[in-house]
Amino acid sequence: MTVTGTETFEGLRPLLFSIAYRILGSVGEAEDAVQETWLRYELSETVPASPKAFLSAVVTRISIDVLRSARVRREEYVGPWFPEPLLADPYEDPERSAELADSLSVAALLLLERLSPLERAVFVLREVFGFGFPEVASAVGRSEAACRQLAVRARRHMDDGRPRFEADRKEREELAERFFAAFREGDVHGLQELLAADVQMVGDGGGKAPQWGKGVSGAGNVARLLTALVGPFTRIGGVVEPHEVNGQPGAIFRDRDGKVINTWAFEILDGRIRTIRTVLNPDKLGHVGPVADAWAVVRAASLARRSGN
Known part of the structure; x- marks a missing residue:
């Protein structure tokens, strides 16, 4: 992996962590998912046309797999389960600041827990980070039509219970x-x-x-x-x-x-x-x-x- 490749990855690390955290609700698991993404990127023999799309897809797939096993553990958790507290989101996008802020709250993350891993990943990529459906479909390994259906279901569940916060x-x-x-x-x-x-x-x-x-x-x-x-x-x-x-x-x-x-x-x-x-x-x-x-x-x-x- 060249220095340029390393720099590219480090430039995208905040985005990758933010995607993984919203899917997993765990700082430690999100950091591990990002590290595993780096290893796969480093071992890749081809240079992706879009590193952002490639790395986002990899971290999403890893996070989905981790979430599926984590959900079993959370069912056995003693008492209420909350996501690990995040003191600052490393990723910023002025054009999506409202979506990023709303999706980071504990109340919103608890709502995401009600979705299936695929629904959660599709919602995070599409509604929070604004990925196009072709990119979402590639990331989760489903057709665009299936992803649109997943997005509709996820959005409906989130809207039904979406918390309202003080706007100012x-x-x-x-x-x-x-x-x-x-x-x-x-x-x-x-x-x-x-x-x-x-x-x-x-x-x-x-x-x-x-x-x-x-x-x-x-x-x-x-x-x-x-x-x-x-x-x-x-x-x-x-x-x-x-x-x-x-x-x-x-x-x-x-x-x-x-x-x-x-x-x-x-x-x-x-x-x-x-x-x-x-x-x-x-x-x-x-x-x-x-x-x-x-x-x-x-x-x-x-x-x-x-x-x-």
Whole structure:
């Protein structure tokens, strides 16, 4: 493989990762799919006429195969399953910025989980990245007519459950700022005013971490839970780092040593936070940074709450 070939691949790496992540919902699996794509590209004896079409097709086929086996594991998953948090999408396309942003949210990725692997791949390539049907057909190994049918089915399923978000990015960010200010102050009433009446706080611990906020619903209940957590968490040196997660306002929680405890991602609608999804499963946080022992953090916070120190 020539230097030019390497440079071509590296230039397309952000796109390949973004395709794979949306199909798989896993940072680690997407990175592995991209690496496998590179190996196949490097071993190829012919130079493709369109490296973008060729590499996109390869990473799509690999991702479909991985997803088929992953779906079996997800059926046995302990508790709610959420995609691995993505702090920043490496691929940017100003002409498709809205599609890229909408497809990255946790809510949208959870909707994609309802599709078959082929439907999901076709939807991602066609609706999110704007590939033509000839390219989509080549990528998934189906006829153009079959891909059009798959796209129609996938679009119908997505439209039926498509989440609606606060359209104005600045308004979302300002709401998140007010939320975290009230959270740090332990202001129950301030928090409650920013939460939808039917807000839900749901956690993905995979059976490997304490389920903070699992299944808590209602503005009053969630606000009281949050204020009960923040005091002890702060006293043991915990840090709340507001950060965009999957294209939406959220946060990274760290222990006193800077290790990652969990992430939050908000779903905002009509000027209120409708859902807080938190990922605590340590297997899903390694790409964010060194992972903390969440159980030890909970024990320390409980001790701090009892002692009042």
